[in-house]
Amino acid sequence: MLASLPVACSSPVTPPATTTAQSSATSSSDPAIQPVVTVRGTVREGAETGCxxxxxxxxxxxxxxxxxxxxxxxAEVVVRGRPAPGGVTTCQEGVPFHVVAVTPTP
Known part of the structure; x- marks a missing residue:
């Protein structure tokens, strides 16, 4: 049997905050948390214009x-930057890579 208790609160109770996937800043595809890596290769035109x-x-x-x-x-270059695996782009090819520095190779 449940008893009814008087409520004597002067302020409303605030429910605890909830976290959604959209508000998470620690996704593995977030370039800000990926380590800077160095990659060497040849620059090519992407399948989409401007890529x-x-x-x-x-x-x-x-x-x-x-x-x-x-x-x-x-051009053959050495590029330093942060990969963003799983990132979505309009180019739709390759692992997205946020360039920090470019060095041409001899």
Whole structure:
């Protein structure tokens, strides 16, 4: 049997905050938390207009945030940056890679 108890609160009870997947900033595809890596390869045109891809052996990286003047098509370069595996882009190819620095190779 349940007894009715008087409620004597002067302020409303606030439910605990909930976390959703959208508000999570620790996703493994978040480039801010990925380590900076160095990759060497050849710059290629992507399948979509305006997209640049780095062919690095068996892997392809979609170059994001890089200066196109430092990434001419056909150039062999060393690129430092943060990969964002699982990231969605309009280019739809390669592992998204946020470029931090570009060094041309001799």
């Amino acid at each position: 640049l891809v780095l062919d690095a052996g068996e892997r392809r990286y979609l170059l994001l945030d890089g200066d196109p003047r430092e990434l001419p098509i056909g």
